[in-house]
Amino acid sequence: MAVSNVYYTNMRTTLQENLLQKLERLVRKAGMMDMDFENKFTAIKIHFGEPGNLAYLRPNYSKVLVDLIRSKGGRPFLTDCNTLYVGRRKNALDHLDAAYENGYNPFCTGCHMIIADGLKGTDEVLVPIDGEYVKEAKIGRALMDADIVISLTHFKGHESTGFGGALKNLGMGGGSRAGKMEMHNAGKPFVNQELCVGCGSCKKNCAHGAITIEDRKASIDVNKCVGCGRCIGACPVDAVDSMCDEANDILNKKIAEYTWAVLKDRPHFHVSLVVDVSPNCDCHSENDAAIVPNVGIFASFDPVALDMACVDAVNRQPVINGSYLAEQEHCHHDHFKDTHPDTNWETCIDHGVKLGLGNREYNLITI
Structure with a gap:
């Protein structure tokens, strides 16, 4: 497979060009506008951010992509799937409330938000892939209904x-509740008896x-349970949860699949912002x-090369004093492994290459 091109711009601005204008120039240079968007439903896969977290992407960035896609006759929408864990994005109604609270609304973004796996995280499409670990991926229906995917x-x-990059945004983020369960564990929930x-x-x-x-x-009979996750969404007191017992290396491979x-x-295209690089x-x-x-x-058009370029760029940066990483032992020459020593991000990258998702090798083109 040929080396992929990854396009990059720094965060510096001038009186003539702000960050949003730089983003537009970047994606134009990277070739996004060469895609045929005419009358195509275009899913922009994004993370709306859990309320209370301030590191998520501002909605202004998404509007740049929305406006460009609309200028080519496309029909863009922002999308994400419901979460597996207990929080403000567990069902579509709360998820949209959280998105609005964080500034994502049609007036700011120029398009609608659709929770891809429906009200309770059960609206999914079964996608046969015959992977090493996943035979039939469970993907949010609205995401699969799209003609084009932009991350x-x-x-x-x-x-x-x-780390969380393009592969995790699409793989874990694109999975329905049952899909997220499959990636995190053997797909079996359990009941916290103290909360029930x-x-x-359920x-x-x-x-x-x-x-x-x-x-x-x-209580749940694991021999009868098929791991659909409906009970998690149905529980009004959040007593049903996922076991999350999968080894991190297998989790990363499942995300790639x-x-x-x-x-x-x-058709697909990918943009990543390496800003506010929080440890979690x-x-x-x-x-x-x-x-x-x-x-x-x-x-880049290559999500694997894009993640590699972002990893390499982060690892070239100095550690910020006072941060969580600054308090850790530095023995891996890798900021992400030093931050979370029990993880191995390369497993996801290598499995993505094996699947044909993209390349580790890339040409970095600075604009």
């Missing part, structure tokens, strides 16, 4: 995968008879201080 990613650290009030909502939503209630406490399911057989995911309702200075904006 707009906040590049940062992650406590389970090392025995209301029966049992009513189980199509496989896997849930019983005794002494006002629910889910990314392949999202992108295969469709934007799914946290807080963000710790950045571990390195802001780097810039990257764009």
Whole structure:
């Protein structure tokens, strides 16, 4: 496979050009406007940010892409799937409230927001991929209904995968609730008995008879459970949760396979902003201080090369004094492994290459 081009611009501005104008110039130079958007539903996969976290991308960046796509006759929408964990984005109504709270609304972005896997995270498309770990990926329906996929990613650290880049934004972010369960574990939820009030909502939503209630406490028969995750969305007190028992290396490989399911057989393009590089995911309702200075904006048709370019750029940066990374032992010559030593981000990259998602090698073109 040929070396991929990754385009880059720093965060410096002039009186003649602000950051939003630089982003437009970057994606034009990278070739996004050569895509055929005419009358095409275009999903811009983004993370709206968990309220309380201030490291998520400002909605202004998305409007640049929306306006460009509309200028080519496209029909863009911003999208993400519901979360597996308990939080403000667990169902579509709360998810949209959180997005509005963080500034994402049609008046600011120029397009609508659609929660791709529906009200309770169960509206999905089964995508056959026959991967090493995933045979049938469970992807949010609205994301799969799109004709074109654009990823707009906040590049940062992650406590389970090392970093969160384009692959994680698309793979984990594109999975329905059942898909997220499959990536995180063997797909079996459990009931926290201390929180359970025995209301029966989980049992009513189980199509496989896997849930019983005794002494006002629910329990799940893992032999009957198919891992659809409906019980998680149905529980009003958040007593049902995912086991999250998958090894991080396998989690990373599953993310790569889910990314392949999202992108295969469709045009796609990717933008990552390496700014406010917090040590953990934007799914946290807080963000710790950045571990390195802001780097810039990257764009490419190759999501693997894009993630590699962002990793390399971060690893060239000095560590910010007082940050979480500054307090860690530096023995890996790798900021992400030093931040989370139990992770290995290269597993996802290498598996993505194996699947044909893209290349590790890239030409970095600075504009």
